[in-house]
Amino acid sequence: MKTGILGGSFNPPHKGHLNIATKCAEFAGLDRVLIIPSNIAPHKSSAAFVSGEDRLNMCKIAFPSPLFEVSSIELDRGDTSYTVDTLRELKEKYPDDELYFIIGSDMFETFTQWYLWDEILKLCTLCVASRVKGFKPDFSSYTEEQRRKIIYAEYEPLELSSTELRARLKSNFNCEDLLDAGVAEYIREHKLYDDDFDEYRAALAKVLDAKRLYHCECVSEAAGELAALYGADVNKAKLAGLLHDITKRLPEEEQLALAGKEMTALEKSNYKIHHQMSAPVYLRNNGITGDEEILTAIRWHTTGRAGMSLLEKIVYTADFISADRSYPDVDTVRRLAKISLEHAMLYTSRYTVNYLVAHDRPVHPATVDCYNDMLAHFGL
Ligand code: DGI
Ligand code: FE
Numbered sequence: 001m002k003t004g005i006l007g008g009s010f011n012p013p014h015k016g017h018l019n020i021a022t023k024c025a026e027f028a029g030l031d032r033v034l035i036i037p038s039n040i041a042p043h044k045s046s047a048a049f050v051s052g053e054d055r056l057n058m059c060k061i062a063f064p065s066p067l068f069e070v071s072s073i074e075l076d077r078g079d080t081s082y083t084v085d086t087l088r089e090l091k092e093k094y095p096d097d098e099l100y101f102i103i104g105s106d107m108f109e110t111f112t113q114w115y116l117w118d119e120i121l122k123l124c125t126l127c128v129a130s131r132v133k134g135f136k137p138d139f140s141s142y143t144e145e146q147r148r149k150i151i152y153a154e155y156e157p158l159e160l161s162s163t164e165l166r167a168r169l170k171s172n173f174n175c176e177d178l179l180d181a182g183v184a185e186y187i188r189e190h191k192l193y194d195d196d197f198d199e200y201r202a203a204l205a206k207v208l209d210a211k212r213l214y215h216c217e218c219v220s221e222a223a224g225e226l227a228a229l230y231g232a233d234v235n236k237a238k239l240a241g242l243l244h245d246i247t248k249r250l251p252e253e254e255q256l257a258l259a260g261k262e263m264t265a266l267e268k269s270n271y272k273i274h275h276q277m278s279a280p281v282y283l284r285n286n287g288i289t290g291d292e293e294i295l296t297a298i299r300w301h302t303t304g305r306a307g308m309s310l311l312e313k314i315v316y317t318a319d320f321i322s323a324d325r326s327y328p329d330v331d332t333v334r335r336l337a338k339i340s341l342e343h344a345m346l347y348t349s350r351y352t353v354n355y356l357v358a359h360d361r362p363v364h365p366a367t368v369d370c371y372n373d374m375l376a377h378f379g380l
């Protein structure tokens with residue numbers, strides 16, 4: 001029997017997952033595919049509120065039998081889910097099966113950094129799902145024998161991430177084409193991905209259009225993930241991300257009325273940076289939040305500055321890597337943000353300075369300070 005394995009956090013499972021599993025099953029002639037939600041340590045996850053049990057139940061709805069079989073093997077084991085441990089266990093349970101482990105080509109790029117990757121290749125065949133036609137991987141780190149254990153399935157991807165999906169759910173975007181109707185129902189019924197931000201959302205909806213609301217939800221999600229990764233307060237980060245652009249669509253006169261007194265001439269003449277100054281005043285005046293940390297993070301989210309706090313760095317970076325962003329370097333910045341906030345910020349502050357200089361636009365001193373601060377951080 002040829003058994004495929006698709007692992008993931010499935011938070012929530014969506015049609016992109018179903019697509020990759022179905023295509024790989026066809027390509028490799030798999031008899032069944034095991035769907036294995038990974039165990040997530042609660043403190044590590046920004047969507048910590050969604051239990052393993054709920055993710056397991058959603059997978060059962062999203063992946064129909066008989067081809068798919070949902071397994072709780074990683075949830076039962078607890079702790080960090082290492083692929084090698086899962087494969088060992090499966091090998092014991094199904095000694096006569098040929099195992100195929102499905103991964104995306106982007107994950108494959110760093111495969112040789114996985115824990116005991118060479119043993120993984122002894123236990124299974126890697127089925128690399130490539131979105132690029134005629135994908136030619138770099139094989140230099142593999143032996144001839146290892147190469148034979150790696151196959152490629154070309155597929156038409158559904159460009160979609162769970163982060164994006166959660167932001168869509170919250171801004172009431174239509175998710176029908178992305179999410180199984182049963183899973184959507186399950187999420188509603190169990191109030192998953194709900195937070196206590198509905199009052200904040202109502203305040204935002206008064207002054208922002210649908211597109212900007214969606215951007216704010218995306219930044220909120222990204223900020224929550226960064227906070228979980230770097231040990232900041234996840235709720236605070238999510239709220240700061242949610243509110244960061246609240247005054248973006250207010251008329252210029254209103255923004256100046258809110259914060260004009262504190263603005264320098266350069267700030268007054270640069271419309272793009274008004275909203276970082278007006279937002280904290282607006283939030284406080286309207287009784288939306290008086291949380292100093294949140295207000296300060298929003299206050300510097302466009303320019304950055306020297307000596308930023310962890311929360312300030314998180315909001316600043318989340319704004320660059322949120323799921324709705326699509327500028328050419330965005331994937332590079334997303335990758336850097338996982339390495340360190342400073343790596344990402346060196347890149348983005350340099351990008352901003354370059355962009356402004358190239359377009360003959362004035363550069364705010366705080367933007368330069370931020371860039372210099374990052375250079376200094378790396379001893380440059
Ligand atoms: O509000 P967002 O669009 O989500 O993002 P943001 O608050 O980072 O704003 C980005 C815009 O602000 C972008 O068009 C560049 C501009 N900007 C950033 N730093 C400076 C700046 N504009 C000037 N003039 N000077 C700056 O230092
Ligand atoms: Fe902004």
Ligand code: FE
Pocket residue numbers: 215219244245319
């Ligand atoms: Fe923004």
